[in-house]
Amino acid sequence: MKWGTSTWVGGSLVAIAIGVAVFAPWIALTDPVMDANLMNAELPPSWEFPFGTDAQGRDIYSRICYGARISLTVGVVSQICNSLIGVTLGLTAGFWGGWWDDVVSGLTNLMLAIPSLVFALAIMAILGPGLVSLVIALGLTSWSYSCRIARAQVLSLKSQGYVQAARILGYGDFRIMFTQVLPNILGPLIVIATLGMGGAILAEAALSFLGLGIRPPFPSWGSMLSEARDQIRAAPWLSVFPGLAIFFTVLGLNLLGDGLRDILDPQSQTRRA
Amino acid sequence: MSDKIPSKLLELDDLAVHFHVGSALKGGVKTLKAVDGVSLEVKPGECLGLVGESGCGKSTLALSIMGLQPPTRGNIRLNGHELSARDRMETARTVQMVFQDPYASLNPRQTVRRTLADPLRIHGITNKTEVEHRVMDMMAKVGLRADRADRYPHEFSGGQRQRIGIARALILQPKLVICDEPVSALDVSIRAQIINLLLELKDEMGLAYILISHDLGVVEHVSDRVAVMYLGRIVEQGGWQEIFEDPRHPYTRALIAAIPDPFHRADAKVARAKAHGEIASALNPPPGCHFNPRCPMKADRCISEMPALEAVAEGHRAACHFRNSVA
Amino acid sequence: MTAPLLKVDDLHITLEGDGTSYNAVENVSFEIGRGDAFGLVGESGCGKSITALAVMGLLRRPLAIGKGRIVLDGEEIQNATAARLRELRGSKIGMIFQEPMTALNPLSPVGRQIAEMFVLHQSASWSEAMDRAEDALRQVRVPSPERRIRDFPHQLSGGMRQRVMIAIALACRPDLLIADEPTTALDVTVQAEIIDLMAELCAAKGTAILMISHDLGLVANMCRRVAVMYAGRIVESQGAEAIFATPRHPYTKGLVDSLPRLGERSKRGRQRLREISGVVPSIAAYPAGCRFNPRCPSVTDICRSAAPDVTALGDGLVRCHHHE
Numbered sequence: 053m054k055w056g057t058s059t060w061v062g063g064s065l066v067a068i069a070i071g072v073a074v075f076a077p078w079i080a081l082t083d084p085v086m087d088a089n090l091m092n093a094e095l096p097p098s099w100e101f102p103f104g105t106d107a108q109g110r111d112i113y114s115r116i117c118y119g120a121r122i123s124l125t126v127g128v129v130s131q132i133c134n135s136l137i138g139v140t141l142g143l144t145a146g147f148w149g150g151w152w153d154d155v156v157s158g159l160t161n162l163m164l165a166i167p168s169l170v171f172a173l174a175i176m177a178i179l180g181p182g183l184v185s186l187v188i189a190l191g192l193t194s195w196s197y198s199c200r201i202a203r204a205q206v207l208s209l210k211s212q213g214y215v216q217a218a219r220i221l222g223y224g225d226f227r228i229m230f231t232q233v234l235p236n237i238l239g240p241l242i243v244i245a246t247l248g249m250g251g252a253i254l255a256e257a258a259l260s261f262l263g264l265g266i267r268p269p270f271p272s273w274g275s276m277l278s279e280a281r282d283q284i285r286a287a288p289w290l291s292v293f294p295g296l297a298i299f300f301t302v303l304g305l306n307l308l309g310d311g312l313r314d315i316l317d318p319q320s321q322t323r324r325a
Numbered sequence: 326m327s328d329k330i331p332s333k334l335l336e337l338d339d340l341a342v343h344f345h346v347g348s349a350l351k352g353g354v355k356t357l358k359a360v361d362g363v364s365l366e367v368k369p370g371e372c373l374g375l376v377g378e379s380g381c382g383k384s385t386l387a388l389s390i391m392g393l394q395p396p397t398r399g400n401i402r403l404n405g406h407e408l409s410a411r412d413r414m415e416t417a418r419t420v421q422m423v424f425q426d427p428y429a430s431l432n433p434r435q436t437v438r439r440t441l442a443d444p445l446r447i448h449g450i451t452n453k454t455e456v457e458h459r460v461m462d463m464m465a466k467v468g469l470r471a472d473r474a475d476r477y478p479h480e481f482s483g484g485q486r487q488r489i490g491i492a493r494a495l496i497l498q499p500k501l502v503i504c505d506e507p508v509s510a511l512d513v514s515i516r517a518q519i520i521n522l523l524l525e526l527k528d529e530m531g532l533a534y535i536l537i538s539h540d541l542g543v544v545e546h547v548s549d550r551v552a553v554m555y556l557g558r559i560v561e562q563g564g565w566q567e568i569f570e571d572p573r574h575p576y577t578r579a580l581i582a583a584i585p586d587p588f589h590r591a592d593a594k595v596a597r598a599k600a601h602g603e604i605a606s607a608l609n610p611p612p613g614c615h616f617n618p619r620c621p622m623k624a625d626r627c628i629s630e631m632p633a634l635e636a637v638a639e640g641h642r643a644a645c646h647f648r649n650s651v652a
Numbered sequence: 653m654t655a656p657l658l659k660v661d662d663l664h665i666t667l668e669g670d671g672t673s674y675n676a677v678e679n680v681s682f683e684i685g686r687g688d689a690f691g692l693v694g695e696s697g698c699g700k701s702i703t704a705l706a707v708m709g710l711l712r713r714p715l716a717i718g719k720g721r722i723v724l725d726g727e728e729i730q731n732a733t734a735a736r737l738r739e740l741r742g743s744k745i746g747m748i749f750q751e752p753m754t755a756l757n758p759l760s761p762v763g764r765q766i767a768e769m770f771v772l773h774q775s776a777s778w779s780e781a782m783d784r785a786e787d788a789l790r791q792v793r794v795p796s797p798e799r800r801i802r803d804f805p806h807q808l809s810g811g812m813r814q815r816v817m818i819a820i821a822l823a824c825r826p827d828l829l830i831a832d833e834p835t836t837a838l839d840v841t842v843q844a845e846i847i848d849l850m851a852e853l854c855a856a857k858g859t860a861i862l863m864i865s866h867d868l869g870l871v872a873n874m875c876r877r878v879a880v881m882y883a884g885r886i887v888e889s890q891g892a893e894a895i896f897a898t899p900r901h902p903y904t905k906g907l908v909d910s911l912p913r914l915g916e917r918s919k920r921g922r923q924r925l926r927e928i929s930g931v932v933p934s935i936a937a938y939p940a941g942c943r944f945n946p947r948c949p950s951v952t953d954i955c956r957s958a959a960p961d962v963t964a965l966g967d968g969l970v971r972c973h974h975h976e
Contacts, residue, residue: 213430217493220391221444222417231443235434378839379810482931512695512932513866514903514947517910517925524924539840546912546922570918583844584914585873599848600841602795603809619841 056314062307069301073120080114084271087111094287104289107279108269112289115271116297122272123301126186126256127249133191135198135245142202143229147210156199163196169255176264186265190252198244205237239313246309250302257298273298333402334501334533335367335390335420340399342385346608357608359385361557362399364634369500372527372534374548374565376541376580380607381554383537387503390535392416404500414448421494425506427486431478437464437489438474441496448497459496466529467492467522484515488522495526503535508543520547541584545569553577556607556615559634563641573643575620576600614645622647655726656683657827657860658707663720663730665702665711667935674935676715677703677884679962684828689854689861691871691892694881695932700864703881704830706730707862708747709737725827743773746821746859750833752813756805762816763789763801769823788819792849811842818850825857832864847874868907872896877968880904883933883943890968900970902948903928942973950974 072079081102092109095101103112145156163171172189179185206229209215218228257274259265261281266272268279273294280290342360347353360382367373377383388394390401392408401408403419424430432440441460450456461471467488478486487507494502504523508516520543527534538544544551545565552562553576561574572578579600600619605611611618617627626646634644665677677699684690692700705711707722709732722730724744729737741747749755757765766788767781776784782801789797792815805813814834821829831850835843851874854861865871871878872892879889880901888901899905906928916923930947933939939946945955952974960973 213424213426213490214432216393217422217424217430217490218432219393220417220420220422221493221497222414222447223444227447232432236432378841484931513868514695514907514910514928515931517927518929520912521925521927541840542912542914545914545917546925566918569914579841581914583841585844585847585867585870599844601845603811603842604839 056311058307059311059315062304062309062311065300065304066308069120069124069297069304072117073124076117076121080111080117082111082114084110084115084118085269087114088269094283094290096287097289103293104287106276106290107283110269112276112293115276116273116293119271119273119276119294120297120301122183122266122270123253123256123274123298125183126190126272127253127301127305129187130190130194130252131245131248133187134193134195134248135241137192138195138198138200139202139234139241141195142199143206143234145199146203146206147225147229147233153203156203160196160199163193164200168193168196169258172255172259173262173264176259181264181267183266186256186259189259190255194248194251194255197248198241201240201244202237205240206233209233209236238316242313242316243309246305246312249305253298253302332368333366334369334371334404335365335535336402337363337365337386337390338400338402339364340386340389340401341397342382342389342394343397355608358557358610359607360389360396363554363557363559364399365552365559365562367501367533367535369533370527370531371549372536372547374544374551375535375537375554376539376544376551376577377537377554378539378604380556380604382557382607383554384505386554387422387505387535387537390503391420391422417444417499418448418497419499420501420503421497421499423487423490423494423502423504423507426510427483427490428510430490431486431493433478436475436477437469437492440489440493441474444493444496463492463496466495466526468518483511484518487511487519491519491522491526495530495532498530499532501533501535503537505537506539507536509538509540516543523547541569541580553580556605556610558615558644560616560645561643562634563638567638567641571641573637573641573648574645575622575647576616577643579619579621654686657686657688657725658684658862659721659723660703660707661721661723663703663706663722664718665699665706666716666718668714668716669936675718675884675938676935677706680720680881680886681962682879682886682889684860684862686827687855687858687860688877689851689863689875691863691865691875691878692881693865693868693871693878695866697883697932697935698881699884700881701832704747704832704862704864708741708745708830709734739773742769742826743824744826745828745830746824746826747830747832748814748817748821748834750836752810752817752837753805755817756813758805761802761804762808762813763803766801766816766819766823769820773824784823785819788823789816791853792816792819794819810838811846814838814846815849818846818853822853822857822859826859828860828862829854830862830864833866834863835870836865836867843870850874868896868904869911880907883938884935885943885971886962886969887944887972888968888970890966894968900965900968900975901944901972902950902974903944906947906949942971 089109092105093107095105097104101111106112141156145153171193175189176185215232218232256265257277260272260275261278266275276294277291283290340363344357346355346357375383389396442456445456469488508519536547548565551565551568552559555576561577578598582598602619613628613630614632617623632644632646634642636642637648661681663680667674667676694700706717717730763785766785770776770781770784786797786801794800794815835846863871863875875892878892878895879886882903888904899908909926928947941957942955942960945951954973960971962969962971
């Protein structure tokens, strides 16, 4: 399969992020939570501490390695949840129309009117802080975008010959939705999913910032940013490295998403002579 | 001696499909009478040509016959059984459709093999060898090379894609196939290939066709019987020879007169038969005979009274007040 | 011998793509006299539309005129400046397209779009131009033109829009009207009317017509002379009736034989249509020698190796090694 340069770059970045997360115990230098030595507080990058240390004297590099686990988990799992909800609702609403479409559209409009972060906040307030509640909150509040896109795509495809042909051939509604329509609308949905993963990682940062996400002392890129906010001038390494980690991971996800969308389209693979 | 085989494959009885357009808030609800009182029959092995221009309702009619568009009035009988009572699966094994646009009517993400095999599996044929055999057999019948079964639609030309569409329509061995403008979207030099193919398959597989087309040359060539539609109604119906040699409805004559004639053989009489003006909207059909604003023979009676579809000869009917004086 | 209105001489059009240069159109030559009707027939991809665009000076990258001359009323225009071409379009050459919905400005009333022609090319005032626009609509037989001039394109039917296009194209009485598939998107009965209207108006105004279509019957009915194009080349050119009655090139013969004609079945019963095998070649894979050779029933070795030259025959020409 022919991958473009940007897809390679994106794929590599994502692979690195995943690798870091998986192999954190092996590649980290210290324990991210326990190895805190106030004597080493806020030291700039050095050989001993490649990314410097934070206010508690913990090695930032190691915390970033372990933080990858949290950020990626939040990003991937919550987005999968969102996509499943959004695509199912959008697909069925567009395909069946009628009262179901009215219900789903109404719900989507409601969701879009409320800033998803605020909604997530509300859920977190009920569930309390922590990784699981974070994933639940983020996973239930950002599905409207994929729902809307899925619905619009279905509406435009419904009148395509092959969807009608499938109905004529006796295909059941669900079979048509999932074997005929869904594969042909994956493109934009994948892009939304990868954008969404990036968004979830950023949302995690925001929530942790507000004290509702991952609580200290556990490391997540977002909470690291949050803890560093007073020191941006004085100790820039406290925010630069977590920021870069988020940046490169989200960039990688977006590039990969674009590339995947192109790869999954058989028409871009071969050209008839 | 009457046996179980019905003499009519398809029977439409006063079929009407009306749509409600607009809403009470947007200037009132209007009724779009896409199909308005159509009665038709198709016998097994027969080809019925359905002729008409935009707004005549032929596409809506096709969808109704397929069971995709519920009728507002009237009934549809396939092999003697009413359509609504039938199982969607059984209908699928009896009536199928070939679509106009070979580029939009195939799933771009499915190989030919899958497009042809899936319907078999859905209808209960799970034996792998049998599925494979039938897929290969059908590909050969429509003139596609067996080694291309695992290719995607975009790897084929327009004509080949239409062959795939035909294969898909025939894979369940239906008795009736609705061909909706099967060659209009194809290059002129390959239309003959597809027309010949459709005729061969009809004989080989004992199919009945409803051929929807605006191309009168194709309709005359392929059909046994012809029905002409205008704004939701049938205005003339009969055997192919009667319709083309002795048309009794001014609209049919207008359609024939409209065919470009490179030899300028048409005389003044034919020229006068041409329709003028635009086709009215099905939302606001003219009063009385729908064709009256464009009819070269229009009289007062045509505005006040809708003509009925009545016989001019055995098996030949026209809906015009002047059906017997149109010479 | 009066000079022709339009003379296209050995026109080549190139297409840049994937780093290579393709010959989309090669060695196309034809002439149209004043007030004459000439037809260019071919299937999609044969190059007929881009030939028309070349005459109008509307080719854009990746297409460009490779070589050849286009002479309009004695003036060579293949290298004319953009300004000169703008002057010519509308005043000397009018063009109508297949899809009036995309050719008309959806945001401007149709009367205004017609009036623009008078304002731009004949320095008329807007009020005068609007009056003349209403007149123009009357000429193309749009009912109630005084009301219609204020309508927007989407409020008109396909046939009406095409009439508006004709009104725009003929507004300034151009010498040449180029019609590219003007009726393909229209219903059959409306098509007949539009064609009659075009023929009538052009005859009345002395406008020559270059008619482009894939429908040989339509073109032969309307035009005096017809040229058939295949894969970028003209393969045959004859008088309209002759091209139908006695086609000389195997491709033209194939086209004429393959399409069912009204009245044939009554006379001779249902005959199997004579097929043209194969498919239209794509520009990236034109066959060597005669481009029609893979599909030709009378192909021989020379057809596969050498591209045939044009042979003048009677009042026309044919490009075939084995012409009749």
